[in-house]
Structure formats: C-alpha cells, structure tokens
Amino acid sequence: EKENIRCLTTLGHFGFECLPYQLVNRSMQHGFSFNVLCVGETGIGKSTLINTLFNTNLKDTKSSHFYPNVGLKVLTYDLQESNVQLKLTVVKTVGYGDQINKEGSYQPIIDYIDAQFEAYLQEELKIKRSFKYQDTRIHVCLYFISPTGHALKSLDLLTMKRIDNKVNIIPLIAKADTVSKNDLQKFKNKIMSELISNGIQIYQFPNDDETTTGMLPFAVVGSTDEVKVGKRMVRGRHYPWGVLQVENENHCDFVKLRDMLLCTNMEDLKEETHVRHYECYRYSKLQKMGFTDVGPDNQPVSFQEIYEAKRLEFHDQCQKEEEELKKRFMQQVKDRETAFKDAEKE
Ligand SMILES: Nc1nc2c(ncn2[C@@H]2O[C@H](COP(=O)(O)OP(=O)(O)OP(=O)(O)O)[C@@H](O)[C@H]2O)c(=O)[nH]1
Numbered sequence: 001e002k003e004n005i006r007c008l009t010t011l012g013h014f015g016f017e018c019l020p021y022q023l024v025n026r027s028m029q030h031g032f033s034f035n036v037l038c039v040g041e042t043g044i045g046k047s048t049l050i051n052t053l054f055n056t057n058l059k060d061t062k063s064s065h066f067y068p069n070v071g072l073k074v075l076t077y078d079l080q081e082s083n084v085q086l087k088l089t090v091v092k093t094v095g096y097g098d099q100i101n102k103e104g105s106y107q108p109i110i111d112y113i114d115a116q117f118e119a120y121l122q123e124e125l126k127i128k129r130s131f132k133y134q135d136t137r138i139h140v141c142l143y144f145i146s147p148t149g150h151a152l153k154s155l156d157l158l159t160m161k162r163i164d165n166k167v168n169i170i171p172l173i174a175k176a177d178t179v180s181k182n183d184l185q186k187f188k189n190k191i192m193s194e195l196i197s198n199g200i201q202i203y204q205f206p207n208d209d210e211t212t213t214g215m216l217p218f219a220v221v222g223s224t225d226e227v228k229v230g231k232r233m234v235r236g237r238h239y240p241w242g243v244l245q246v247e248n249e250n251h252c253d254f255v256k257l258r259d260m261l262l263c264t265n266m267e268d269l270k271e272e273t274h275v276r277h278y279e280c281y282r283y284s285k286l287q288k289m290g291f292t293d294v295g296p297d298n299q300p301v302s303f304q305e306i307y308e309a310k311r312l313e314f315h316d317q318c319q320k321e322e323e324e325l326k327k328r329f330m331q332q333v334k335d336r337e338t339a340f341k342d343a344e345k346e
Helices: 016-030 046-054 107-125 154-163 181-197 210-215 254-264 266-288 303-345
Strands: 032-039 071-081 084-094 140-145 169-173 226-229 232-239 242-245
Touching: 032 046, 032 107, 032 266, 046 084, 046 140, 046 254, 071 107, 084 107, 107 154, 107 266, 140 154, 154 169, 169 181, 169 254, 210 254, 226 242, 254 266
Parallel strands: 032 084, 032 140, 140 169
Antiparallel strands: 071 084, 226 232, 232 242
C-alpha cells in the first residue's frame, strides 16, 4: 500500500536563496566608502601610490620640507569602477620627518584617529541619529618606510608603536625600485624582526597564507606613467637600463598589495576597525566617564541605574558644597561682627 503513496517534491524555490543579492543590491545603491591614512616622509611617494592603486589622477599639491610641525591633509574623492561607487578619503601626513626635533611627530596622527572615533561615538550616543552619517574612521594605515635598505628609523618604531592599537597598519617599503633584489629580502627580514622585537602589531590578514605573510612589508613602486614594453603599454618607470613594470609581480609587490587591500580584505579592514580598534576606544572612553556593565557586587547594572546613581552623587556633592559655603559665610559674618564690636568699644 505504502508504495502507492505519491510523493511530491517541493517546487524548491522559497526565495531566501536570494538574500545575498539583496545585500549586494543595497550596497550598490548606498555605495562604498574607504578611509586610508598614508604616513610617510615628505616626497616618499604617497600620492603616486594612491593614484596607482586607484588608477586615477587624484588632484593634490606637493608639500614642502619646511613645516614647523607635522600636519594632516584630508582629501575626499568620489570614484567609480563599472557601476560601483566608492567614496575614498585619503589622509596624508604633511611634514612628517622634516623637523629637527621629531618628538611628538606622531601626536597629530593619534589625535586625528581619536577625533574620528570620538565623532562616531558622539553620533552613536545622539538621541536623533543621522542615517546619512559619513563614517570617517580610518580603516587602514599605509606606513611608508624609507628604502634605506638598512633598518627602521626610531620615528617609524615610535609612531607605529603608538598607533598600532588604533588602526590596521600595513607596512610598505616605498620606492622599492631603489633597492636591489638581495638587499630587499634582507631589508624585509630586518624590518619584520624589528617590528616583532618591539611588540608592534601590524594588520593580520584573515586568510593568512604563508606566502603573503612572507612578503610583508610589501615592497611597492608607484607610477601612473604609461611605458612601452614590446608592443604593449604598461604602467611603469623608465630607467636608462630598463623598465620597471608596476604591475609585474617579479618587479615589485604592488599587485599583491592592491589585491589584498581592495579585492579581498577591504571589508575585513572595516570590520576590524569597528570591532577591535573602535571598541577599544569606546570601552576606555565610557569607562572614564564612569559607566560600567557590572556593579561592585558583580551584578549587571543598567544605563539608567548608573545615571540615577550619578545624579544622586552629584546632588549630594552639591549639597555638601552648599553647606560648606554657608558655614564659611557664617564664620565670616561672625568675624566681622566681633571686629565691629571691638571697634565700637574702642
Ligand atoms: N623611484 C621612485 N620614485 C617614485 C616612486 N613613487 C613616487 N616617486 C617619485 O617621488 C616623487 C614624489 O612623489 P609623491 O607621490 O608626490 O610623494 P608624496 O609622498 O605624496 O609627497 P608629498 O605629498 O609632497 O609629501 C615624484 O617625483 C615621484 O615621481 C617610486 O615608487 N619609485
């Protein structure tokens, strides 16, 4: 009898298989944003690399070597590739490494990163939040190391140490075409061992394969010039002895960096910024303001309870101060009275 039961298969389409497409469509409508911080000495190739990465000519003026302090320049661009919109914010150091006294050269960088976290926190705490809020938190810091072929400078170590818990650092050897192949590998090893021995945390790639980690710091070359190689036009730098092709993986790590940064890890960089670095800032800031999740008895306390407790504390403090003032006033009146009486007697 059982064999006679007809089994119907479902038509198989409920609709939730399309959920990822909804996300894709929404993201395409909203567009994407990416905030990059470029830290490096004046003229080290920051603008050229950004232009090479995004294959555009982002307008910018050259900086001089004579600024008394380090500053930051914020530039925002609206880019488009196919039908994907990208709002790119590039923050560049100005005058970095140019002062004789380099003490505190990193402070403007720290202040800028913190200011963006603070702005985000203030927006989060607002009663009426704006859904059009432009997130300006830095998602990645490209740290440009001078191609000395020797070692990191103390300013590099100091700055990276100060900002490694605030931002995802990706170290780059700038103008890597000026270092020979042998020297470059030794230089890379030296930099990595110095970073490790100084306890500097750089960005950890999520799909960490050995080859990529072994490539760090990326040795990059920037150029927006088109050079003829054989019958093709490629982006590169033309030297008396040959052509360096920026997008040739045997010549430099530019393609590796671009793939890592834009194709595979942009979302992870943003996620890390939100869940690790911003969380760290938010935690310490709210704790400083006296907020806590658990009371002295280790029981959870609500935001409202803390607010009430703070209000009572403030009220008590005000009353105490008022009484203190009253007492002091009465004492002064008394002193004056006795002084008058004494004067009258005389
Ligand atoms: N050899 C070599 N030269 C480069 C490279 N990248 C940039 N340059 C050259 O270095 C000079 C300065 O480059 P920029 O990109 O303006 O440097 P910057 O760090 O943005 O400079 P400021 O914004 O003025 O601090 C230019 O003449 C570039 O052509 C590179 O990878 N290799």
